[in-house]
Each structure stands twice: as structure tokens, then as C-alpha cells.
Amino acid sequence: MSTEVIGIVAGTCTALSLLPQLVKIIQKKEARDISLFYLIVLLAGLSLWVWYGILRKDIPIIATNVTSTILNIAIIILGIRYKK
């Protein structure tokens, strides 16, 4: 298996792991459990991974962390909306 494929599968799995939280917020229309602080830390981490991928010209890292960043931003927006 090529290195690129391993990176893409790895990133797909870690990006997918954000989905249950997003689905839960959409279904329950409720986000009391969500820690905004943790989501901001995660957003910082994911954005830095994208930056790191760009510096390293590493496509799997860029592609999968852009996906994770978008999912995370969606969780933050809905989290703020349903927090109250």
C-alpha cells in the first residue's frame, strides 16, 4: 500500500470520528455537553496541521485536515446556536 493511501485512510478515519458529534447536535438540537474550549483547541490543532501539510507539501495531511476543519467549524457554529 502506498504511503499516500495510508495517509488518506488515516485522515479519513480521524475526520470521520468528528461526525457522530455533529450528527448528535443536529438530531438533538441541543449542545449542552459540548465544550467550546475543547472545540477551539481542536480547531487550532487542525488548522495548524493544514499549515504543516502545506509547508511539507503533504497532500494527505492537507486534504484530510481541511475536511476535519470544516466539520469542526460546523460543530462550533451549531454548538453556539444550540448552546442556549
Added chain:
Amino acid sequence: MSTEVIGIVAGTCTALSLLPQLVKIIQKKEARDISLFYLIVLLAGLSLWVWYGILRKDIPIIATNVTSTILNIAIIILGIRYKK
């Protein structure tokens, strides 16, 4: 800032984002909310990132994903223990 430093800060943030879940399980001694399926997908993803880092000889990816993998295994073990 060097590429290595960006990678290490990125990985530290994404690893840290696992901590609140672990702390919550330890404090509440309860893991009803935890999706084991999602944790297994995340474990697969993190392990593959470690493998990817080894293939690419990329120290920030290896170091931070080993940390995340250990945190994730701790969450899985406590999650199974407190599930019932």
C-alpha cells in the same frame, strides 16, 4: 517558526482535545454517552497516522499521534469498564 514546531503544536492541540472526554469518564465513572464504534474508527485513524509518520520519517506526526493513540486506548478501556 520551523515546520517541526508547527507540527508539534498542531499535534499537541489535537491530542489535548481528547483529554476532556477522558477526564469526564474518570470523574463521572460513567460512559453511556461514549460511542465505542467512533472510538475504534479514531483508533484505526490514529494508528495509521503513526504508521504514515514512520514511513515519512516525520517525527511530529509520530510523536503526537502516539500520544493521541495512548489517550484513545485509555478512553476505550475506561469506556468499556464503565459502560455497564
